[in-house]
Amino acid sequence: MGSEMKKTKEEWIAEGESAFYKTYNRFPVVFERGEGLYLYDTDGTAYQDFYAGIAVNALGYGDPEYTACIKEQAERLLHISNYFYNPPSIRAGEKLRKAAQMDKVFFTNSGTEAVEGAVKIARRYAYGKDGSHDHEIIAMKDSFHGRSIGALSVTGNDHYQEPFRPLLPDIRFAVFNDLDSVKALFNEKTCAVIMETVQGEGGIFPATSKFLEGVRALCDAHGALLILDEIQCGMGRTGKMFAWQHYGVRPDVMTVAKALGNGVPVGAFLARGAAATAMVPGDHGTTYGGNPFVCAAAEKVLDIFEARKLTAHVEKVGRYLWEKLETVKARYAVVKEHRGIGLMQGLEFTVPVGPIVTNALLEQHLVLISAGTNVIRFVPPLVITEADVDAMIEKLTAAIERADR
Numbered sequence: 001m002g003s004e005m006k007k008t009k010e011e012w013i014a015e016g017e018s019a020f021y022k023t024y025n026r027f028p029v030v031f032e033r034g035e036g037l038y039l040y041d042t043d044g045t046a047y048q049d050f051y052a053g054i055a056v057n058a059l060g061y062g063d064p065e066y067t068a069c070i071k072e073q074a075e076r077l078l079h080i081s082n083y084f085y086n087p088p089s090i091r092a093g094e095k096l097r098k099a100a101q102m103d104k105v106f107f108t109n110s111g112t113e114a115v116e117g118a119v120k121i122a123r124r125y126a127y128g129k130d131g132s133h134d135h136e137i138i139a140m141k142d143s144f145h146g147r148s149i150g151a152l153s154v155t156g157n158d159h160y161q162e163p164f165r166p167l168l169p170d171i172r173f174a175v176f177n178d179l180d181s182v183k184a185l186f187n188e189k190t191c192a193v194i195m196e197t198v199q200g201e202g203g204i205f206p207a208t209s210k211f212l213e214g215v216r217a218l219c220d221a222h223g224a225l226l227i228l229d230e231i232q233c234g235m236g237r238t239g240k241m242f243a244w245q246h247y248g249v250r251p252d253v254m255t256v257a258k259a260l261g262n263g264v265p266v267g268a269f270l271a272r273g274a275a276a277t278a279m280v281p282g283d284h285g286t287t288y289g290g291n292p293f294v295c296a297a298a299e300k301v302l303d304i305f306e307a308r309k310l311t312a313h314v315e316k317v318g319r320y321l322w323e324k325l326e327t328v329k330a331r332y333a334v335v336k337e338h339r340g341i342g343l344m345q346g347l348e349f350t351v352p353v354g355p356i357v358t359n360a361l362l363e364q365h366l367v368l369i370s371a372g373t374n375v376i377r378f379v380p381p382l383v384i385t386e387a388d389v390d391a392m393i394e395k396l397t398a399a400i401e402r403a404d405r
């Protein structure tokens, strides 16, 4: 530790580059700790965090109540496998399925594993009905569901898919928010539709009511399951616990991850009705998934959401962020469109946003992320205040003006 303290940023980066399998182009910043709504680099410089580790750190950094809970659980019991019961995962499961209005929950270690489980439910459900292997799943273009092979197979992104083909067969891609394109793909083999309620990586596109209601009706008419991926838009981000709760429809299967553990890796898939009993003992499993440590964290996150009325807070601050980003849009001709809901918003530019995001980080010390090439995505910790929005807007406008493109 002593000699490591003296390492320069450049030395850390060189060592990281020599160690890591290179699948990322990282920003040249070495973060060492977080406190509240700020991150600190190895030189002690503070950065305002407006991306929350990709919509994960809902409570910001070092929330005292949350931290005390995971410390206590770390001392009590970390892991025992799913061959035994344990109180934290039972409590977290009970609270999560109630918040999600679902019958059953299965805890995973990540978002992509939650999607794998959801896809397995679709296959298992269809196989259970007719004993055949001839079933199709409809997914959306420009979607994102994760990087494992099953989740990648339903991710409508050629660039991500191409080097890894062949992927799962019998996945058909429709156009998000174009009901006719979904209708055109439905046939007697269709066993499920999978989509994000609000497309995240694809550029922050909320589903329209007409689209979501129409897809639900098509699924009902064909006996297919509706799977909603709430990994990014769920857990209060849109001002309701789950984004689909803004609409008058309910999925049969849903996925959660990101903010569920507030930084501890935990996800889940949930199901109701016939989908909740489609898989039987032997059909699915995980070694770590839903261990007492991560479930103590998830339970605490759910408790804090309720005690601090976080969804109402998100709705209020989200409206304020909306107004402020509208003024940014009005002020700069390079801002083409403003989309989103709650604390999941995006500004689409007429130019690539890479230089703006880089200037924001390196010069204004504001951490933002893009979604695709032209969209800046705003997914801050859910506990931000209106003053935090004001501080962000000041840095963002400086970055828009100073970014050299």
Ligand SMILES: *Cc1c(COP(=O)(O)O)cnc(C)c1O
Binding pocket: 110, 111, 112, 113, 115, 144, 145, 146, 147, 196, 200, 201, 229, 230, 231, 232, 233, 257, 258
């Ligand atoms: C991040 C994300 C995933 C994948 O989650 P990982 O934890 O990175 O595997 C899946 N779906 C959506 C909508 C996401 O935003």
